[in-house]
Amino acid sequence: MHRSARPRVLGVIPARLDSVRLPRKPLHPLLGRPLVEWVWRRARAMPLLDQLVVATDAAEVASLCRSLGARTELTSAEHRSGTERVAEVAIRPAYRDHDVILNIQGDEPLVRESHLRAAVELVASGKWPLGTCAAPLAECDFDDPAAVKVGTDHDGAALWFDRALPDGISDETLRDGRVGRHLGIYSYSPSGLANWVSLDPVEAERERSLEQLRPLAHGIAMGVARVSAAAPGVDTPGDVPKVEAMLREEPLTGEVGPEMT
Secondary structure, X not given: OOOOOOOOXXXXXXXXXXXXXXXXXXXXXXXXXXXXXXXXXXXXXXXXXXXXXXXXXXXXXHHHHHHHOOOEEEOOOOOOOHHHHHXXXXXXXXXXXXXXXXXXOOXXXXXXXXXXXXXXXXXXXXXXXXXXXXXXXXXXXXXXOOOOEEEEOOOOEEEEEEOOOOOOOOHHHHHOOOEEEEEEEEEEOHHHHHHHHHOOOOHHHHHHOOOOHHHHHOOOOEEEEEOOOOOOOOOOHHHHHHHHHHHHHOOOOOOOOOOOO
16 A cells, blocks of 8 residues: 555454343444444444444344344354454455454444544554554543553553553653553554464463453554543443433434445
């Protein structure tokens, strides 16, 4: 890809049916619509994406998405992470002609195009094989294991990810922007994605349930784009009322129109 040209971007929404904290998460209703439908409808209205596809391990989810007009791919039930599910789709013939692959979390019905664009730009620049985003870390996040933390160097490269702050971290480091709240958005170059899923899982990845520790442990660089605020997701039943209240304030775009090709 010529760096001055607009990159071709493939958006993939991984939608695994089983979830420990919220059973049948993709189908969980929010204001009368399944969660995965909210994510898909919001993403499909974004000019950033050249193709958009839902990748699921469940025929029930696939049937729902196809009834909406969503391009949908059935994938293996054996994947250990969303990235592995994205990779299975990205190598299929219909999706190979893209410069950047974007993992759009299936539990974020309020996903922001500005966040996705920031992640895409990291990879499209040619500097990073992998990209992600981070928002400012609020004090209430310090001891919250659900708020994943990321530390970066001054160049924006991820140095570590964890569910807890490292012991002895200084107030200066917390203030200077090198620590943020990680957002579960990933962008990949085709080769970066292939490299990620070719690697063996690492112990820290399994212990913390943080898939991004795998490429980091193997020395693959990941750029981190800074964004102003996190978009809340749906991880537990307790998240539903808050997200529903926000959805009432944000009209859903993309109600009608042809499927992306």
